[in-house]
Amino acid sequence: MVNKEGDKLSDYPYTKVDEDTVKKILEILESESSKWNAPVKVLKSKTSEPFRVLISAIISTRTKDEVTVESTERLFSLAKTPYELARLDVIEIEKAIYPCGFFRTKAKNIKETSRILFEEFNSRVPDNMEDLLRLPGVGRKVANIVLSRVYGQKAIAVDTHVHRISNRVGLVNTKTPEETELELTKVLPQEWQSRFNELMVAFGQVICRPIKPWCDECPISKYCPKIRVKR
Ligand code: SF4
Known part of the structure; x- marks a missing residue:
């Protein structure tokens, strides 16, 4: 071969x-x-809050780490909670996270994930795989980042x-x-x-x-x- x-x-x-x-x-x-001096360390130092870990993990898929850090910063300068983020227009989210990969799809997913967290989870990021996988834009990799970094799970x-x-x-x-x-x-x-x-x-x-x-x-x-x- x-x-x-x-x-x-x-x-x-x-x-x-x-x-x-x-x-x-x-x-x-x-x-x-x-x-x-790795970008992921910069990201971590700015990202200890669970909702931010989740959203930056969604942004990070197929995106350079440096771009993820900057996109997350811009987005969270506009809105910090699921409620605030769900109220943004998709276009505003797109502009904030551009040029991350698949920014249009991610913007829609971020808005919908924020709405679900606000309406169904009392704005709390779930601490189990099953509930995390219900959120748009969340696959096993993103879910595992949340479970390990936020909740210290294996x-x-x-x-x-x-x-x-x-x-x-x-x-x-x-x-x-x-x-x-x-x-x-x-x-x-x-x-x-x-x-x-x-x-x-x-x-x-x-x-x-x-x-x-x-x-x-x-x-x-x-x-x-x-x-x-x-x-
Ligand atoms: S392949 Fe990676 S881990 Fe192995 S020696 Fe080279 S840099 Fe180190």
Whole structure:
């Protein structure tokens, strides 16, 4: 089997990391993370309120982290609660969140999600997957971000950073984010599961980047098999 770059599957043998190495990798990254100037850290420092976490997670889908930070800022300068946000015109929301990806669809979803939260949840962001998935614009990734960051639950939000890095490092050997979420629940120590997304997003923004990862500067380089990384 050959991909469009002409690489064979056998060029990228899968090497699963053992349990002790998983822990070591997580501990190293946690201790190094204070040095990283990653957009996700800016987002987090400005986003501890549950409703804001939810809305910024909806905005973040298929959008650069820097754009998500700025779009969320602009939107919350207009309205801060579900009631206030539901009363904005869709056009106002579109203008505030532009140029995030799919801004028209997201603007509609944000308005409708705000209305549902106000009318059916007393303006409170739900703390369970079932209710979160009822909200327009909320899929498993967004729901898991809310459950882990807001409620501290053992939920693993799998975005492109988490999916890519988990496969490069050999934590999993998967093709889709859904598979990655399932496999990570088996290999990650429980105490790391709610923290994992944030750690991987920051790591993926500054070191293990999608294109040309900084393997020479990487603090876990000696433990990483660098699966499917072009060298
Ligand atoms: S060594 Fe390279 S591929 Fe492995 S985690 Fe570090 S930056 Fe990513």
